Amino acid sequence: MKKKLLPFLATTAALILGACSVQTESDVSQGTNTSSEEKPTIEILGMSANETDMNIVRDQLIKNGFDVKLNTQPDYSSFSAQQDAGNFDLAVTGWTTVTGNPDYAVRSLFTTNGDYSIMSDPEVDALINEAALETPEEYQETYKELENVLVTEKAYIVPLYNSLKAQAFDKNLLKEESIHLSKSRAFAWEPVSFSDETKNETDSLMLTQTMSDLTSLDPIKANDGSINQLNTNMYVRLVNLTDDDQVTSEGALSHSHAIAEGNSDFYFVLRDDINFAAVENGQAIDTGEMVSGQDVIFSLNRAKDSNSVPDHRTYTLHEHIDTVELVTNLSELESIQLSNGSGTVLEGLEENLDMPIADAVEEIAEVDNTSGSYQVIKVTTTEPFPQVLNYLAHQSAGIVSQQQVESVNNYDINSFNPSIDIAYGDQRAIINGTNHLYASGPYIMTTKDDYEAQFQANPGYRPETQEAPNIKNVTVRFISDPDSALSSLRSGEIYLLYGLDETKYEIVENDDSLALQSIPSNAVTYMLFNTNGRTVSESANLRKSILYSINQEEINAAYEGKKLPAYSTVSPLVDTGNELVADPAKVTEYFEAFINE
Structure with a gap:
């Protein structure tokens, strides 16, 4: 259709x-x-x-x-x-x-x-x-x-x-070096810090977007301006994009990744320090459930299957994925060469690891990165397709909880009625107070109404590391009019305006409290x-x-x-x-x- x-x-x-x-x-x-x-x-x-x-x-x-x-x-x-x-x-x-x-x-x-x-x-x-x-x-x-x-x-x-592409922010409130503007990737919240770091625990980072009606908080069911930034910050992916569009494992679920010779097999060594967050009594909690290789397999298989959910809007982005599986035999990694001919896949994966891979395991209970036990994911494409890595960095490749999604999506897909049935990610569940989200990323939405959405940091996202979110609370105000959004920035109602029109640059540049970032x-x-x-x-x-x-x-x-x-x-x-x-x-x-x- x-x-x-x-x-x-x-x-x-x-x-x-x-x-x-x-x-x-x-x-x-x-x-x-x-x-x-x-x-x-x-x-x-x-x-x-x-x-x-x-x-x-x-x-x-x-x-x-x-x-x-x-x-x-x-x-x-x-x-x-x-x-x-x-x-x-x-x-x-x-x-x-x-x-x-x-x-x-x-x-x-x-x-x-x-x-x-x-x-x-x-x-x-x-x-x-x-x-x-x-x-x-x-x-x-x-x-x-x-x-x-x-x-x-x-x-x-x-x-x-x-x-x-431009954004403006209050340079007195926010630490300038913590604000990044990426060419492609949606604005990442977790590096942002208040200039007065004591406010990171108490104050909310005030942001804005134009659209208040969210298509879906299920990453595969939407690909538009209502959710791209939100889902990017709520679901971790196997890889990310740097500010200049290079594929990286930084800020991702993988410690490292490697492309095998032939450009059809892609390997990822998974972290074990990211848990799913849920919402209880309006607060983000650590579920204690590790974001695992099994969740990766589930997420990518449903991402590429046009029939996995009603109104799937992103399956063509992942149609080059053939299979997704866990590797449990280290000899496979040792015997296959990297696509650039610089060594074996194992050597490529271990290049950025603190602890070499001693064992590639299947069971979650056996994972312990500190002792060298890792889950290793292999993605095989239908044809040689290096661009698959860029798609795996897209918000639609965000990793969801298999257990949670299956427990919510218990409807018959053939008789699904969107006016009655509440699927995973439907904003109506959050608005009605029955928040069913499980977030694998640095933040999770706690509440939403027509005026704003509230987010809290995922306490299970790389705790006690420099990659954990700096600011605990984020508020996204829905302001449809761009002039009103700019006025809100200048008056201090919001602290950062992502997506500033070119005709407004001069206003920002003439305001001593604001800083402007702009790139093609x-x-x-x-x-x-x-x-x-x-x-x-x-x-x-x-x-x-x-x-x-x-x-x-x-x-x-x-x-x-x-x-x-x-x-x-x-x-x-x-x-x-x-x-x-x-x-x-x-x-x-x-x-x-x-x-x-």
Whole structure:
């Protein structure tokens, strides 16, 4: 079943268009129609947060002879309903590649039956699958060819821009060196510390996000702006991403990991100092249940199985996983070479261990890292696929408790009724006071209402180590309006604002109490053509006529020069050399070809 495309949940405030180089509708209504034939009306769907983009695109299309109708929805739910109903020609949307690898940037969006795909093109499918098996040195040309099909030849999407990623925080309250901004990974809470460290136990770290309606706190059932940061901090993964998108075992369930020769077998040595947290009487407790290899096997098997839960939204991210198993024979690790030829898998796994691997055990009771007894997980992929490590760093690969999830999800999946049945991770359980969460990560949600969500540190997460969470309590306020969120930061209601719009940088820079962090992101905003039932659905020539109406330089000017050019969702990750240049001659050429079809 094809599903809706997840909109990029940028909280962009509307700009006063008169202050930039973009013309208003009345200004451009006198623009020259580039064809003697009357151009069709183009309906643009978007959310109010994307109003600036919608207005600019409207003006550019009118300037090139198109009539334009704006379908502006107040929130994601309304947007989604309109998209599902097909009430659009173009939908302003976007994608952030939170895994740092280009396969994630395209697979869910553009493959047939992808989690968020509304298109089906065998040529696109083949190129995405080809690039997935290639090294970075090889896949640059393949992704360029993919862009040529996706954008240049068939114009399924219209790229608008690549964004910067920024956050602002109160530098008087928070210790600056404890605040990290990662290119892909969601903001990590556990390193953060108050400048006055005595407050770490008593005060709550005040954060914010725009969306209050949480899709699911089950990591495999959601992949959107409502839960990415929350689930990232509630569930540990086999590996993580560094701030610059390198795969690492730091802050992960594994001490270390290794890739075997052939790039199909991946090994992970598990820690034994992380327990699941639960909530009792509103407080986070250590359950005493170690996050084990058995939980890893359960979690990854359900992650790759589209039928493991109703409304599974992330299975295509893990479809390259074939098997997940515990290794109990050390000779296997000793006999297999690393993919880079630098030694055996055992040597690679032991490189960062304080205690060498004396025994690879299956039973949890036999695990004792201090004496050299470890659980070792082996993940085998369906094909050679090094990018699987990036997917294992994604929040959807978070490790859940097999015992707890199975005890909650005792429904018949074939007759599951979402209006009645409460599945694991359903926010209604937390709101109703029957918190059933088991968190393997540094924090667990204790309460939630329409106004905020409360979290407490997991007392079983690497206790008595430097990796244990610094701040005990975290509060996430739900503030939908970006200007209100910034005002809350400046007034001291929140202490850190993650996802600051580029047009607000100067406000932060001029505030002596605030600090700004900004880096190029993996977020690309684009417009998606409706692929079913509209005139644009049937004609690539009409779509290309619209494509070449778009002037990215004008869009960038509206954002004070702080946007970056993009050609597709892989633009921040792979330099294909492709760029979109507005061209009125091509607008006319392709529209005339459309008329003559």
